[in-house]
Amino acid sequence: MSSTASTGRDAVTGLVSSQRQALGAWLVRGASAVFAVEVLVQLLYATGLTTVGFPNWLPVLIGFALWGAALCTGNIFRHGEAGWRALFVLPAVLFTLALVIFPTVFGLFIAFSDWNLQSAGGRTFNGLDNLKQLIFDDRVWNALGNMVFYVATVLVQYAIAFGLALLLNADIRGRKFFRVAFLLPFMLSPVAVSWMIGKSMLEYRFGPVTNLLRFFGWENPSLLTTPWLAKATLAAMDAWVWIPFMMILLLAGLQALSKEVQEAAKVDGATPWQGFWQISFPLMLPVSITTIVLRTIFQLKLADIVINTTSGGPGGATDTVSSFIFREYKDRSNVGYGTMVAEVYLILIIIFISLLLRFTSRYMQKHA
Amino acid sequence: MSQALKKALIYIALGIWTVIALFPIFWTFSTTFKVAKDVQMGKIIPWVQYQPAWLGLRAIGLSPDTIFTESTPRTEFLIRFWNSILASLGGASIALMIGATAAYGLSRFEYKYAIWRNKDISFFFLSQLILPPVVLAMPFLVLYKELALLDSLFGLILIYALMVLPIVIWIMRDQFDSIPPELEQAALVDGCSSWGAFLRIVVPVALPGMVAAFILSVVLCWNEYFFAALLTSTKAKTLPVMVASQTGSQGISWWSMAAISSAAILPLIIIGIFLERYIIKGLTAGAVK
Numbered sequence: 322m323s324s325t326a327s328t329g330r331d332a333v334t335g336l337v338s339s340q341r342q343a344l345g346a347w348l349v350r351g352a353s354a355v356f357a358v359e360v361l362v363q364l365l366y367a368t369g370l371t372t373v374g375f376p377n378w379l380p381v382l383i384g385f386a387l388w389g390a391a392l393c394t395g396n397i398f399r400h401g402e403a404g405w406r407a408l409f410v411l412p413a414v415l416f417t418l419a420l421v422i423f424p425t426v427f428g429l430f431i432a433f434s435d436w437n438l439q440s441a442g443g444r445t446f447n448g449l450d451n452l453k454q455l456i457f458d459d460r461v462w463n464a465l466g467n468m469v470f471y472v473a474t475v476l477v478q479y480a481i482a483f484g485l486a487l488l489l490n491a492d493i494r495g496r497k498f499f500r501v502a503f504l505l506p507f508m509l510s511p512v513a514v515s516w517m518i519g520k521s522m523l524e525y526r527f528g529p530v531t532n533l534l535r536f537f538g539w540e541n542p543s544l545l546t547t548p549w550l551a552k553a554t555l556a557a558m559d560a561w562v563w564i565p566f567m568m569i570l571l572l573a574g575l576q577a578l579s580k581e582v583q584e585a586a587k588v589d590g591a592t593p594w595q596g597f598w599q600i601s602f603p604l605m606l607p608v609s610i611t612t613i614v615l616r617t618i619f620q621l622k623l624a625d626i627v628i629n630t631t632s633g634g635p636g637g638a639t640d641t642v643s644s645f646i647f648r649e650y651k652d653r654s655n656v657g658y659g660t661m662v663a664e665v666y667l668i669l670i671i672i673f674i675s676l677l678l679r680f681t682s683r684y685m686q687k688h689a
Numbered sequence: 690m691s692q693a694l695k696k697a698l699i700y701i702a703l704g705i706w707t708v709i710a711l712f713p714i715f716w717t718f719s720t721t722f723k724v725a726k727d728v729q730m731g732k733i734i735p736w737v738q739y740q741p742a743w744l745g746l747r748a749i750g751l752s753p754d755t756i757f758t759e760s761t762p763r764t765e766f767l768i769r770f771w772n773s774i775l776a777s778l779g780g781a782s783i784a785l786m787i788g789a790t791a792a793y794g795l796s797r798f799e800y801k802y803a804i805w806r807n808k809d810i811s812f813f814f815l816s817q818l819i820l821p822p823v824v825l826a827m828p829f830l831v832l833y834k835e836l837a838l839l840d841s842l843f844g845l846i847l848i849y850a851l852m853v854l855p856i857v858i859w860i861m862r863d864q865f866d867s868i869p870p871e872l873e874q875a876a877l878v879d880g881c882s883s884w885g886a887f888l889r890i891v892v893p894v895a896l897p898g899m900v901a902a903f904i905l906s907v908v909l910c911w912n913e914y915f916f917a918a919l920l921t922s923t924k925a926k927t928l929p930v931m932v933a934s935q936t937g938s939q940g941i942s943w944w945s946m947a948a949i950s951s952a953a954i955l956p957l958i959i960i961g962i963f964l965e966r967y968i969i970k971g972l973t974a975g976a977v978k
Contacts, residue, residue: 377837409794413787420851424828491699501965502707508957510912512929513950517717527731573973611976622821625914629933646823663823674819
């Protein structure tokens with residue numbers, strides 16, 4: 322992708338007059354100085370050292386945006402074409418830096434403090450206390466255990482999605498209709514799904530699903546009150562939403578397979594079953610692994626359905642780490658501890674995903 | 690196995706999954722028109738098993754007999770609906786603007802900031818995908834309080850843009866990589882600037898990909914619940930939060946719940962039916978080649 326780039330900076334800067342260069346340099350320096358002063362003034366005001374300042378930090382955010390704009394403009398003055406090229410990525414980089422790096426660093430700060438929004442005391446630094454509490458907190462370990470279960474269900478979803486993709490790839494009429502019908506669950510809001518399926522269709526007394534189960538002779542289909550069953554039920558609802566996602570990726574992979582290879586297998590007298598396992602499946606491995614990795618990344622964020630269907634109950638049986646932290650924030654306003662759990666979870670996720678990518682990357686499709 | 694039997698089995702399997710996929714949607718829409726008795730007796734087929742009533746739409750002031758009268762629930766509902774529209778369109782637009790340009794830059798030029806090169810910048814963006822919302826939620830709550838952005842649509846739009854930005858970059862980079870650079874090189878030779886070439890030549894060609902990225906972003910933002918639940922309270926509350934806050938209350942009024950849920954999923958179903966092509970394009974970009 323290095324098409325026109327290498328002519329880059331040096332070649333083009335030559336065209337920029339030294340006056341413009343100086344102007345650009347001053348613009349960047351001046352904007353940086355103004356922004357630094359603004360932050361300093363507000364910092365002193367917020368800590369109570371001075372009496373001059375803004376009522377809130379919003380002007381600092383606006384200041385950051387203006388500084389970013391000045392930086393981009395200054396770059397154009399200073400480097401000409403190279404500055405214009407930088408303008409393609411700089412806005413996104415500055416935006417993400419401002420909205421991710423700061424909260425992440427700030428999150429670490431919160432994680433090591435005893436901070437309940439409802440108590441009058443405010444924030445106090447408490448070192449590793451939250452971490453100690455976390456290590457002995459059964460609810461966290463329980464939620465992590467549930468996450469292992471939920472992530473494992475991705476493989477089941479994959480198997481079903483592969484089956485559906487094969488069906489859609491078969492020689493059928495009305496493929497467009499079936500594809501749209503199968504895709505729809507993925508588009509629906511998880512909150513609405515929680516209500517539609519969790520609260521309404523699985524309603525113990527008269528929900529259509531419980532009625533159906535009774536019809537098949539299950540006396541007491543307590544889907545959301547028996548712990549293991551509740552977990553399986555939520556996994557099924559989650560599967561209902563996400564199977565289409567995997568199905569679409571796998572279907573695209575199947576359609577990209579060359580028909581000739583499959584035809585050749587047929588001519589050689591392979592049964593469809595052999596043809597699948599010896600030809601299609603191995604050829605689909607890169608797409609499959611990519612799909613499973615992507616799906617696993619999304620699965621680790623599982624929260625909305627659990628929060629709205631069972632709030633983690635009964636007795637934490639369906640809790641995910643995210644839904645646990647959500648309740649810690651929302652119901653107990655326990656900011657410090659919740660953030661510590663979130664940070665530890667993030668570290669676990671990073672380790673897990675890195676290992677996963679390490680073991681799978683050579684089978685995956687190449688992106689970079 | 691005979692060919693006909695095989696065909697029949699395929700269609701049976703397709704039919705079963707169609708029912709699984711569509712029944713919950715049908716159930717939600719139809720429950721909007723059921724009175725309590727019909728819900729409790731598990732009636733399913735309208736007109737045959739029960740007589741549809743305007744109950745659900747009346748509860749949010751949208752039935753034929755209430756639509757021209759004053760209605761507080763309707764005002765409330767319409768505000769939430771409007772908030773959802775603004776938040777998802779706003780978030781998706783910002784993400785598309787800065788994401789598409791970033792993707793183009795990363796696909797065409799070589800950058801070097803200190804030790805950061807293209808690969809690192811791309812990884813920086815894509816790595817945001819694994820960040821679970823809970824990690825950012827609390828810092829954002831505190832941060833937004835300081836910034837006076839709590840319960841504001843602008844704050845929500847910023848977060849939504851951040852949330853879908855990696856996905857937009859992922860899709861658009863795949864899109865730009867598939868466009869031959871020779872296309873704009875001709876324009877560059879003719880004295881076009883890099884931005885001129887991008888806007889006049891590349892954007893029209895990449896438009897389907899941009900539409901796909903935009904639609905997928907809108908859908909994701911529309912459905913977002915986690916941040917909306919934590920960061921909004923009265924003014925900027927969105928539709929999913931409204932749906933969720935109704936489920937908690939005692940003595941559920943099924944028809945009004947169904948009506949609000951239907952309203953929350955109806956726009957998506959319309960998008961799904963008419964823009965399915967773009968959704969699939971967006972989902973498969975980058976992952977399948």
